[in-house]
Amino acid sequence: EGVGELARALARVQRRLHRLTLAGQQATDELAYVVEENVLAWRIVRLHGAGAAQQQRFGARSHALRRLVLKATIAGATMTPLTQVMAAIALSSVITVALWQSSQGGATVGSFVAFITAMLMLVAPVKHLSDVMAPITRGLAAVERGLALIEEAPPEQGGTYVPAPPGRARGELVLEDVALQYRGSAGSPAEAATAAGSAAGAAAEPVAPAAYALQDVNLHVHAGETVALVGPSGAGKTSLVNLLPRFLDPSRGEVRLDGVPLSHWSLQALRAQFAFVSQDVVLFNDSVAANVTLGAPRDEARLRAALEGAYLLGFVEGLPQGVETPVGHNGSQLSGGQRQRLAIARALYKDAPVLILDEATSALDSESERHVQAALEVLMRGRTTLVIAHRLSTIEHADRVVVLDGGRIAEQGTHAALLAAGGLYARLHAMQFSSR
DSSP: OHHHHHHHHHHHHHHHHHHHHHHHHHHHHHHHHHHHHHHHTHHHHHHTTOHHHHHHHHHHHHHHHHHHHHHHHHHHHHHHHHHHHHHHHHHHHHHHHHHHHHHHHTOOHHHHHHHHHHHHHHHHHHHHHHHHHHHHHHHHHHHHHHHHHHHHSOOOOOOOBOOSTTTOOOOOEEEEEEEEEOSSSSOOHHHHHHTTTSOTTOOOOOOOOOOEEEEEEEEEEOTTOEEEEEOSTTSSHHHHHHHTTTSSOOSEEEEEETTEEGGGBOHHHHHTTEEEEESSOOOOSSBHHHHHSTTSOOOHHHHHHHHHHTTOHHHHHTSTTGGGOBOOGGGTTSOHHHHHHHHHHHHHHHTOSEEEEEOTTTTSOHHHHHHHHHHHHHHHTTSEEEEEOSSGGGGTTOSEEEEEETTEEEEEEOHHHHHHHTSHHHHHHHHHHHTO
């Protein structure tokens, strides 16, 4: 009867451990989603000052996972003595039979018991040693990696300048003799942009010389002006716009916003002046409202106006939970055009004076592009806008086109003037339209 009770108790513990393991795997997935989203959307998180909110999301998921792991550990620890008791009962039965057989054969009981005792005393220490070494090794490796990450990513440092209330810049940008040389191997700007999350203003480490992503760039963007940045792949377009919110610091020269060097700005105040809409939209596994208000207090009227300006209000009101409807992992519940318009609604909600667009319509079908383009026109009104353009047909109405080549400004002017000049822009335009 006692063995039966032990077996039933062991079965119950096994079922509990199974449930906890499944829940732990789900919690691990949710935590991985939060990490993945923040790795992919680090620019958006920094621009919107959403670090604290995302830290809370991470904390909630990691706390849930920790609780499940502790419960699973307790359940697993409970199984060990139950299993050992059952094993001891089975071993006792075997020993009893062996002792009876040995007594019939003339062997002494004492010698047999001494042998069994020595065997059991050797097995237990060896088992404990093997159990302890694995977690110690994993823990040491994790600590070493954590310390290395802390050393390689020092905290960002900014100045103290904050614009006068209401804290909004005019949007005038000046780049003066700017050069940018990435640290590390002489890689491409695209590769270095991936690692652009390193601290702004951190002291450069002595490394091998690298190719210049930007060199001798002089550019003055007036408040409210729309400037398109075009050029071949690797020309330095993304590197240039990454300088503005200080995702990168120039190796030489100076960048100013409203006449104040970026290094003098408070990082939080500086990044509050920029909104970013990219062709690679990253959404969080949260509600529509949380994705739009990212990093800012929620205001229902402002939220509604942002969705209406992005031509999304009717669609959102038709969702089962309205603005509280989850969008799924990276917006998997939405179409490409809806994801783009949700990113535009996020930029409208932030209402920053400077807007950066990275070809926000390039991957859309004609109908979705028409809706997104209409939403972009609403978004660009009254704002300084920098457009990274790959399809030249989308920037014909820009106030000015700046052509980059090899990290330098090759030419600049209106769309019509550059076509008439017959330079690099005209050649790029001819190549793009002749291939259609």
